[in-house]
Amino acid sequence: MKMIRNLGARLLLPRAGEGGPTKWGRMRARSEQRCGSPSSVAHSHDTFSREREKGRALVRPLALFVLFLATPAQAFTAYVSNEKGNSVTVIDTDKLEAIKTIKVGRRPRGIELSKDNSELYICAGDDDTIQVLDTKTLKITGNLPSGPDPELMILSPDGKTVYVSNENDNLVTMIDTKTKRQVGDVPVGVEPEGMAISPDGRILVNTSETTNMAHLIDTQTKQILANVLVDARPRFAAFKPDASELWVSSEIGGTVAVIDPQTHAVTQKIRFEIPGLTKEAIQPIGISFTRDGKRAFVALGPANRVAVIDTQTKKIEKYLLVGQRVWHLAFTPDEKYLLTANGVSNDVSIIDLASLKVLKSIPVGAFPWGIVVATK
Amino acid sequence: MMKSCVIGASVAVLLAILPAAAEPLRVKFGVLRQQHSSETLSILDLPAEDDAIAGALIGVADDNTTGRFTGQSYEAIDRKLAPGDDAAAAAQKLVDEGAVAIVADLSADDLLHVADALKQRDTLLFNISAPDDRLREQDCRVNVIHVAPTRSMLADALTQYLVWKQWRRWFVIKGSHPEDERFAEAIRASAKKFGAKIVDERIYVDTEGGRRSDSGSVQTQRLIPPLTQGAPAYDVLIAADESEVFGNYLPYRTWDPRPVAGSAGLFPTSWDASHEQWGATQLQNRFRKEFRRSMNARDHQAWVAARMIGEAATRSGSADPKALSAYLLGPDFSIAAFKGVRLSVRPWNRQLRQPILLSDGRMTVSVSPQEGFLHQTSELDTLGVDKPETKCRLQ
Numbered sequence: 100m101k102m103i104r105n106l107g108a109r110l111l112l113p114r115a116g117e118g119g120p121t122k123w124g125r126m127r128a129r130s131e132q133r134c135g136s137p138s139s140v141a142h143s144h145d146t147f148s149r150e151r152e153k154g155r156a157l158v159r160p161l162a163l164f165v166l167f168l169a170t171p172a173q174a175f176t177a178y179v180s181n182e183k184g185n186s187v188t189v190i191d192t193d194k195l196e197a198i199k200t201i202k203v204g205r206r207p208r209g210i211e212l213s214k215d216n217s218e219l220y221i222c223a224g225d226d227d228t229i230q231v232l233d234t235k236t237l238k239i240t241g242n243l244p245s246g247p248d249p250e251l252m253i254l255s256p257d258g259k260t261v262y263v264s265n266e267n268d269n270l271v272t273m274i275d276t277k278t279k280r281q282v283g284d285v286p287v288g289v290e291p292e293g294m295a296i297s298p299d300g301r302i303l304v305n306t307s308e309t310t311n312m313a314h315l316i317d318t319q320t321k322q323i324l325a326n327v328l329v330d331a332r333p334r335f336a337a338f339k340p341d342a343s344e345l346w347v348s349s350e351i352g353g354t355v356a357v358i359d360p361q362t363h364a365v366t367q368k369i370r371f372e373i374p375g376l377t378k379e380a381i382q383p384i385g386i387s388f389t390r391d392g393k394r395a396f397v398a399l400g401p402a403n404r405v406a407v408i409d410t411q412t413k414k415i416e417k418y419l420l421v422g423q424r425v426w427h428l429a430f431t432p433d434e435k436y437l438l439t440a441n442g443v444s445n446d447v448s449i450i451d452l453a454s455l456k457v458l459k460s461i462p463v464g465a466f467p468w469g470i471v472v473a474t475k
Numbered sequence: 476m477m478k479s480c481v482i483g484a485s486v487a488v489l490l491a492i493l494p495a496a497a498e499p500l501r502v503k504f505g506v507l508r509q510q511h512s513s514e515t516l517s518i519l520d521l522p523a524e525d526d527a528i529a530g531a532l533i534g535v536a537d538d539n540t541t542g543r544f545t546g547q548s549y550e551a552i553d554r555k556l557a558p559g560d561d562a563a564a565a566a567q568k569l570v571d572e573g574a575v576a577i578v579a580d581l582s583a584d585d586l587l588h589v590a591d592a593l594k595q596r597d598t599l600l601f602n603i604s605a606p607d608d609r610l611r612e613q614d615c616r617v618n619v620i621h622v623a624p625t626r627s628m629l630a631d632a633l634t635q636y637l638v639w640k641q642w643r644r645w646f647v648i649k650g651s652h653p654e655d656e657r658f659a660e661a662i663r664a665s666a667k668k669f670g671a672k673i674v675d676e677r678i679y680v681d682t683e684g685g686r687r688s689d690s691g692s693v694q695t696q697r698l699i700p701p702l703t704q705g706a707p708a709y710d711v712l713i714a715a716d717e718s719e720v721f722g723n724y725l726p727y728r729t730w731d732p733r734p735v736a737g738s739a740g741l742f743p744t745s746w747d748a749s750h751e752q753w754g755a756t757q758l759q760n761r762f763r764k765e766f767r768r769s770m771n772a773r774d775h776q777a778w779v780a781a782r783m784i785g786e787a788a789t790r791s792g793s794a795d796p797k798a799l800s801a802y803l804l805g806p807d808f809s810i811a812a813f814k815g816v817r818l819s820v821r822p823w824n825r826q827l828r829q830p831i832l833l834s835d836g837r838m839t840v841s842v843s844p845q846e847g848f849l850h851q852t853s854e855l856d857t858l859g860v861d862k863p864e865t866k867c868r869l870q
Binding site: 266267269288289290308309310311312314323326328330331332350351352353377378379380382401 | 537540541544545754757760782786789790809810811815816817850852853854855
């Protein structure tokens, strides 16, 4: 049974240890061809296809060269939730490899670290709970009382409250991280998902997937301040670090709405075009801003790419080819790397931010979804 | 009606709690539905009393959740036709009662009849039932949006998968009713389009018997092998049996050990109770919680229609059928329906483009369009009659 269950992953991916960019690039090329990916023009600008065009002989030296260029990085720990694997993979960002897999509850998706990094909160949707993992012992120590089917959460800037979207009952729940008790809830639209908090902790944002809205909630009064209509199936929200803009990605609508948090108006919509891909294939999900707020990275789901966006002009600088169905993103604290969780190819891509190149893919568990990196 | 009252009441409570816009916009639509045949081969497929309307009511509940933030309220009027009732008269009455749109679960003939009768009325029809290609081709109407997929879309979805599997030699058995022949016709056209070969075609004549008996399997087990005997070498047996006379008798009983597809075995459908990808679990859960049964394709199509009405009213801020129609046919419209990609409307014949599930009733086996079937505008348009071939002249 076990052999058969793992076969899917084996077919797509190199096993740990024999990974490396070389083999990965080759595998990716092959699997894309087999799947009949529409055109090679589509990714002619990325490293791997360029390597591919130059022929196999060149692939290994070129990729190694890219790796050697990289200066040694600080070691951080990344955590990846594996939606179907019912596990969390721990990655060492110095070695760039998975060092441990922890069994957790069923259907883990959203994950967050406590401010002191001592605890990892894991939304275990099918167990209707949030598990608390001790990051030292890597053991589950308890639960947070969420509503049914928790999917994503966000921690208040002071670390005292965790805000959770519960897909099944149209509620956002507020939980005290110390007492581990619910301290309030707010009714929102159908299928709440994306969660964001303003840097001052005052405005909480929730997106509801079927209502197609971003709900702006006052964290003091627990009342909705505004409901902003966005395109179909909004899945993620993030404030620009200076709080001047709120970005909301719409998976099915294929856009990112830029919202003015003061006037609650949609000031701009960012659209994506990738040669050779139809618009249905481009499905924005995770958004990550660099700390200086100058650049945003947007995961484009089954388009298998991450868009690099200049936040000033809102122009797309580049599309980076990563693994299949990319969900969420996380920076290393030194902003040397961006890590992407790729749901269908069961791996995490490492993007080098200085060169804007994809360095490596790390095999993880089945259907990686959420990703966070510890700051310490 | 009971259920819609309950939903209406809970919305009123929510409206009272939450701050809403000054004057709520009321959006009322009709659900005009027919009694579906209870002559199904499997007891699992017997139509429920609330068939189709249940999906519309979940859509209304979803619309109302959005509406409590936008100051809109939605209501569905359920109208079930008895055999012999005049569908056009019932539709006129719904418009008189203030329905801005009618979600129609009707046969092709009834739908055309209603569309023509409402030509001068200000309303919009959503076809959630009739798969007939002619309604989107030579008999297309300007006041009808088709949510239900066509036979050609269903056949193409199945063909793409069978071709991807390299199961290209087909043995077709069709029923003796006109709709069976129409599905067989779609299968033939699809085989030609994607390079499959029909090596044999036979007819299963309906002898007008009942579907139930206490020892049915004993006879069926003896009947099907000779019926499928002596066919040239084939990869897959395709049943064209919309009338539910023999399709589900075929799997596991064929002379040669071959898979069955079409109206039984692996079937193409817009929705199935077993579908759970792309967040579909959420919708299945909402439906089951409310109606204590599973959601079928008609329920889902009614839900999509109700959501289309909701989306159009929310985005256009209007309940005027002209404004709704303009939004739905415009370039900005797209809707999420738990099928992985956005659904939109083909402007040339008002057919909703959508992925088609291939299901065995237990599991979503695959979803078409299959990878590698390319199209210059939307891969969804590799399913069904495409713009260059359309015979539709909207009027």
